[in-house]
Amino acid sequence: MDLFNSNILPYDGEVNYYGYIMSNEKAHYYFKKLLEDIKWKNDKAIICGKMIITKRKVAWYADKPFEYTYSKTTKKALPWTKELLELKEIVEKHTGETFNSCLLNLYYNGEEGMAWHSDGEKDLKKNGAIGSLSFGADRKFSFKHKNTKQSISIILEKGSLLVMKGETQTHWLHRLPPSKKIITPRINLTFRTILK
Ligand SMILES: O=C(O)CCC(=O)C(=O)O
Numbered sequence: 268m269d270l271f272n273s274n275i276l277p278y279d280g281e282v283n284y285y286g287y288i289m290s291n292e293k294a295h296y297y298f299k300k301l302l303e304d305i306k307w308k309n310d311k312a313i314i315c316g317k318m319i320i321t322k323r324k325v326a327w328y329a330d331k332p333f334e335y336t337y338s339k340t341t342k343k344a345l346p347w348t349k350e351l352l353e354l355k356e357i358v359e360k361h362t363g364e365t366f367n368s369c370l371l372n373l374y375y376n377g378e379e380g381m382a383w384h385s386d387g388e389k390d391l392k393k394n395g396a397i398g399s400l401s402f403g404a405d406r407k408f409s410f411k412h413k414n415t416k417q418s419i420s421i422i423l424e425k426g427s428l429l430v431m432k433g434e435t436q437t438h439w440l441h442r443l444p445p446s447k448k449i450i451t452p453r454i455n456l457t458f459r460t461i462l463k
């Protein structure tokens with residue numbers, strides 16, 4: 268477990284940014300492997316009562332073929348790949364937490380992002396840690412407190428790990444803002460614990 272990381276949130280939750288936890292070469296290797304091997308699909312979401320197909324691609328892997336409801340659509344998990352299991356182990360070692368599932372996002376360029384939300388779905392373990400690994404383009408990531416509206420942003424670098432835990436999802440929203448300057452893809456993996 269790492270001793271040197273501190274909470275980037277001022278109150279009401281805990282978010283630790285570890286920075287890069289693997290070499291550039293390793294991060295590049297995993298980026299290519301994930302791009303090729305993961306069964307990427309366009310995401311369906313229900314937003315303001317309308318079914319939309321996102322440009323962003325997603326995939327969902329887990330210990331068992333869990334069903335998981337996200338943005339009001341239900342998906343069934345695929346079995347772990349070799350690389351995902353390696354990455355899960357790396358994240359578990361760094362955080363001292365365990366995870367049984369992973370949601371993956373592929374953003375083709377900076378026009379694609381993710382709107383304000385919190386990861387508080389009922390299938391998720393309450394206050395469970397979420398370990399977020401990033402590959403490819405460096406992107407800004409922001410938090411906004413639900414009541415005070417205070418916001419905090421950081422850059423998620425390739426090969427980096429961010430962990431959200433405690434009451435973070437209850438009190439804070441997060442998003443991946445779009446950016447016209449980003450013209451290369453990014454892959455993000457969020458390791459989670461699903462109850463079932
Ligand atoms: O791409 C990211 O860094 C964030 C993804 C995210 O917030 C999510 O999948 O819930």
Ligand SMILES: [Fe+2]
Pocket residue numbers: 384385386441
């Ligand atoms: Fe999220």
